[in-house]
Amino acid sequence: MITRMSSLFLRTLREDPADAEVPSHRLLVRAGYVRRVAPGGFSWLPLGLRVLRNIENVVREEMDAMGAQEIQFPALLPREPYERTGRWTEYGDGIFRLKDRKGADYLLGPTHEELFALTVKGEYSSYKDYPVTLYQIQTKYRDEARPRAGILRGREFVMKDSYSFDLDDEGLARSYQAHRDAYIRIFDRLGIEYVIVAATSGAMGGSASEEFLAVAETGEDTYVRSTESGYAANVEAVVTPAPPARPVDGLPAAQVHHTPGTPTIATLVEYLNNQAGLGRTFTAADTLKNVIVKTRQPGAKDWEIIGIGLPGDREVDQKRLEVALEPAEVALLEEADFTANPFLVKGYIGPKALQDNGIRYLVDPRVVTGTAWVTGADKADHHVVDLVAGRDFTPDGTIEAAEVREGDTSPDGKGTLVAARGIEIGHIFQLGRKYTNAFEVDALGADSKPIRITMGSYGVGVSRLVGVLAEQYHDELGLVWPRAVAPADVHVVIAGKDEAVISGAEKLAAELDEAGVRVLLDDRKATPGVKFADAELIGVPSILVVGRGLAKGVVEVKDRASGDRQDVPVDEVVTHLVKLIRR
Ligand code: ATP
Ligand code: MG
Numbered sequence: 346m347i348t349r350m351s352s353l354f355l356r357t358l359r360e361d362p363a364d365a366e367v368p369s370h371r372l373l374v375r376a377g378y379v380r381r382v383a384p385g386g387f388s389w390l391p392l393g394l395r396v397l398r399n400i401e402n403v404v405r406e407e408m409d410a411m412g413a414q415e416i417q418f419p420a421l422l423p424r425e426p427y428e429r430t431g432r433w434t435e436y437g438d439g440i441f442r443l444k445d446r447k448g449a450d451y452l453l454g455p456t457h458e459e460l461f462a463l464t465v466k467g468e469y470s471s472y473k474d475y476p477v478t479l480y481q482i483q484t485k486y487r488d489e490a491r492p493r494a495g496i497l498r499g500r501e502f503v504m505k506d507s508y509s510f511d512l513d514d515e516g517l518a519r520s521y522q523a524h525r526d527a528y529i530r531i532f533d534r535l536g537i538e539y540v541i542v543a544a545t546s547g548a549m550g551g552s553a554s555e556e557f558l559a560v561a562e563t564g565e566d567t568y569v570r571s572t573e574s575g576y577a578a579n580v581e582a583v584v585t586p587a588p589p590a591r592p593v594d595g596l597p598a599a600q601v602h603h604t605p606g607t608p609t610i611a612t613l614v615e616y617l618n619n620q621a622g623l624g625r626t627f628t629a630a631d632t633l634k635n636v637i638v639k640t641r642q643p644g645a646k647d648w649e650i651i652g653i654g655l656p657g658d659r660e661v662d663q664k665r666l667e668v669a670l671e672p673a674e675v676a677l678l679e680e681a682d683f684t685a686n687p688f689l690v691k692g693y694i695g696p697k698a699l700q701d702n703g704i705r706y707l708v709d710p711r712v713v714t715g716t717a718w719v720t721g722a723d724k725a726d727h728h729v730v731d732l733v734a735g736r737d738f739t740p741d742g743t744i745e746a747a748e749v750r751e752g753d754t755s756p757d758g759k760g761t762l763v764a765a766r767g768i769e770i771g772h773i774f775q776l777g778r779k780y781t782n783a784f785e786v787d788a789l790g791a792d793s794k795p796i797r798i799t800m801g802s803y804g805v806g807v808s809r810l811v812g813v814l815a816e817q818y819h820d821e822l823g824l825v826w827p828r829a830v831a832p833a834d835v836h837v838v839i840a841g842k843d844e845a846v847i848s849g850a851e852k853l854a855a856e857l858d859e860a861g862v863r864v865l866l867d868d869r870k871a872t873p874g875v876k877f878a879d880a881e882l883i884g885v886p887s888i889l890v891v892g893r894g895l896a897k898g899v900v901e902v903k904d905r906a907s908g909d910r911q912d913v914p915v916d917e918v919v920t921h922l923v924k925l926i927r928r
Contacts (some may be wrong), residue, residue: 346758346857346858346863346864347854347855347864347866348391348833348865349866349868350861350862350864350865350866350867350868350869350879351394351868351869351870352902353391353860354389354391355377355391355866355885356377356730357377357882358374358377358491359374359376360375361375362374362375362381363382363494364405365384366493366494366563366567367494367497367562367563367816367893368561368563368816368819369494369495369496369497369812369813369815369816369819370494370496371493371594371811372463372496372814372815372819372824372882373393373811373824374529374883375759375823375825375882376824376882376883376884377390377392377393377454377883378390378392378396379446379495379496379735380813381391381495384492384500384585385489385492385498385499385500385501385551386499386500386501386656387495387496387499388696392883393811393832393894393924394830395531395832395833396814396826396830397503397620397807397811398829399829399830399831399832399841400535400807400810400811400814401503401505401524401807401814403531403534403535403829403830404482404505404531404805404807405482406531406879407463407527407531407534408480408505408527410530411478411523411524411526411527411529412444412478412480412523413479413480413507413527413766414477414479415479415480415481415482415654416464416479416480416481416482417462417481417483418454418457418461419482420453420454420456420483420484420485420486421451421453421454421516422451422452422453422454422457422459422460422822423449423450423642424442424449424450424451424452425452425797426459426460426463426582426784427452427459427782429459429783430458430459430540430779430783431643431644432459433450433452433642433910434643435643435672436455436491436532438488438672438895439455439487439488439489439490440451440452440453440455440485440486440487440488440562440871441487441488441500444471451539453486454485455484455485455487456482456485456504456506456802456804457481457484457506457508458508458776458780458800459780459783459784460787460915461479461782462506462508462780462781462784463508463549463784463798464479464786465477465479465508465786465798466785466786467560468516468760469510469788469789470506470789471786471788471789472512472786472788472789472790472791472796472832475510475511475512475788475798476509476510476511476512476516476519476520477506477509478507478508478509478510478520478523479508479510480505480506480508480803481505481506481507482503482505482508482807483502483503483506483577484502484503484504485502485504485506486500486501486502486541487500487535487826488500488504488891489572493530494563494812495567495812495817496808496809496811496812497768497809497813498565498809499808499809501562502806502807502808502809503522503806503808503833504804504805504806504808505804505807506804506805507524507799507802507803508801508802508803508805509521509523509524509800509801509802509803510735510752510781510786510800511789511798511800511801512788512796512798513594513796513799514882515800517775517777517799517800517801519776520801521773521775521801523803524772524773524803525541525555525608525826526772528557528773528803528805532557532559532770532771533618533770534829535810535814535827535829535830535918536716536814536818536827536830537559537770537810537813537814537817538559538817538839539557539559539560539767539870540557540560540562540577540765540767541555541556541557541577542555542556542557542558542577542578542579542582542583542767543555543577543578543579543582543774544556544578544579544582545581546581553774553775554772554773554774554775555772556579556769556771556772556773557769557770557771557772557773558767558768558769558770559768559769559770559813559816559817560765560766560767560817561767561813561816561817562766562769563765563766563770563793563816564766564768565766565767565768566764566767566769567578567579567580567747567764567766568580568764568765568767569583569753569762569763569764569765570762570763570764570765571757571759571760571761571762571763572755572760572761572762573671573753573755573759573760573761574755574757576755576756576757576759576760578756580662580664580665580749580764581664581665581668583665583745583749583753583756583762584710584745585709585710585711585747585749585755586710586754586758586900587710587711587743588711588713588716589713589777590713590714590715590735591713591714591715591716592715593714593715593733593735593736596660596687596715596717596719596731596736596761597717597731598731598861599675599729599730599731599733599737600726600729600731601722601724601727601729601730602621602623602722602727602728602729602730603624603726603727604616604617604621604726604727604728605726606692606726607692607726607728608628608692608693609692610632610634610658611629611795612656613632613656613657613728614627614628614632615721617719617730619718622857623730627719628658629656629657629658629726629825630656630657630658631718631719631723632656632657632658632718632719632720633653633654633655633656633657633712633718633719633720633732633923634654634655634656634657634659634720635651635652635653635694635695635696635699635720635721636652636653636661636746637650637651637652637689637694637704638651638653638666638675638676638677638678639648639651639675639676639677639682639696640670640673640675640676641673641676642672642673642675643672643674645923648719649705650682650686650704651704651705651706651707652677652694652696652699652705652707653666653706653707653708653744653746654696654706654707654709654712654740655708655709655711655712655746656709656710656711656712656722656747659709659747659748659750660748661747661748662669662746662747662748662749662892665746665747665748665749666744667744667834668745669742669744669746669809670743686702688701688702690721690723690724690725690736692721692725693721693722693723693725693726693727693728694718694721694775695721695723695728695729695732696720696737696740697722697723697738698723700738700739703829703843705741705746706738706740706741706744707740707741707742707743707744707746708734708740708742708743708744708797709743709744709746709747710743710745711747712734712740713734713735714736715734715735715736715882716733716734717731717733717734718731719731719732719733720732730866731751735788736752736869742840749762749770750762751763751764768809768812768813768816769806770803770809770810771803771804771805771806771815772803772804773800773801773803774801774803775857776800776801776802777799777800777917778797778798778799778800779800780800781797782797782798782799786798811830814826814827814830817885819884822882823882823883823884824838824882824883825880825884825886825905825906825911826884826885826886827886828886828926831884831885831886832863832865832883832885833863833864833865833885834857834862834863834864834885834886834887834926835857835862835863835864835865835887835889835922835924835926836865836880836883836885836887836888836889836905837850837857837864837865837866837867837889837891838866838867838873838876838877838880838888838889838890838891838892839866839867839868839891840873840876840877840891840892840893841873841891841892842891844890845895845896846892846893847868847896849891849895850866850868850891850902851868852868853889853891853900853915853918853919854866855868857866857922860919860923861923862919862922862926865883865885869878875890877890879891879907882907884905885904885905886904886905886906886912887901887904887905887922887925887926888902888904888905889901889902889903889918889922890902890903894912895915898914898915898916899912899913899914899915899916900912900913900915900918900926901913902918902921902922
């Protein structure tokens, strides 16, 4: 196909859009691929839509190849199924809700587990029907708190979501593995640089959930990897290696000390080392910091105050805390909460007052039996020294809320952790029976007994991938598409006004088209300078310049990625380009 720039619906921009924070957003707008319509809402212009479709096709081919079957649901969904699984409430402000003319509640689908589970239940009833994997490539809606970076985090976006249905856990593990393999093929074909990270702490078993993260400095996701092993995980999924418990026998008794003016860890450590006269040296890691928050279960009216104890040299990581308490929401205490609970002495809170007053007390996994701490004595200007876990206080459990730091021991015991940033492009998840229980999705077994089906859910951010590829493939001049997704194979630039140059370029374009090459032909009445700048900006992998050299029988082939230029005889250039493209 030949696309003529003289009639292509395209305006490139010389200026960066004012709201663009990341290169992909800036370049996709400047090169005329997308246009912003609303916060997190973008329209796809012809070139952008081509890239999107190319990515979709790679995803579709690999999903079909693994035996998944494509179907399509509406985006406009009734409330009832989401009510049944609790997600109508759990999603909070995260989904778009609307009412029809009769006042019935609807939502715009953020993800479709409910509908797939119900559909399979409706069609299949025998064990002989299973396993089955279904997928769709569809527009999703989420009222993201912070839509950002153009199409990287939209409120309307295209997702491939698939769902596997199996009779048993082994089947689910196989379906999961099949998806994992398909995702590897998809992202490899697209040319993305990515890592696979453990996404959950593994509380649901081994590889219950993994994320594919595209490596990108501008990414919102921080992950950590080991310096020595293949371990990589989301920060939220890092399980703190707990030291072994120690004997409490023979440890000094706890003593309360007057520590005036020490409401912070820094002032406390300063005081302990220089003024307390204890004859020992303390670091922040010897102190136990108690952070008080409140949480509320979905749908509940009341908040529960909880205490979190962690070594004083670490801060609470808000995201880890939220994930640890999911699906409950978390908030900081307000002044009124302190007034209502006078036993919470700001700056001097200790485990004792919490436990005496029935406050749930969760500690960092490093706070094991036999560890001794300096912590608040629940009285202004007082701390307790040598308070021993398992002897002087017994936590109600552990919580992964402390920040993960570079240099921490890798959870697999091999090497230490280093941090990196990425963008989530895919997620595979062994859901188990949450949804099939909610909808009682059973198959009749060979023995006529019902078998509860187990489910997996798997997503790929199809429209986000356009942004991710732009993020990984660009330079200061513009976009540099990998061949697999480029909007055209060859960008033919007519560099001159001579009739011979124009007709020579037209002839080459026609021959390339004949050979099955997708041609973008710059036949506009513009200066070569403007045309070259646009060709760099648009980012088609090969640029064919037809200009003055034509009189001597040569044209120039430029590789967009490397910048290499090569003069090629006119009568060889079609073969030359076809070879490049097929390689
Ligand atoms: P994120 O952590 O980035 O919000 P998520 O965990 O909400 O992602 P899933 O619900 O697993 O994502 O959705 C599957 C895939 O859809 C993600 O891996 C991501 O690539 C894509 N995706 C999710 N939210 C958005 C969005 N707002 N805009 C574009 N793509 C998205
Ligand atoms: Mg999200």
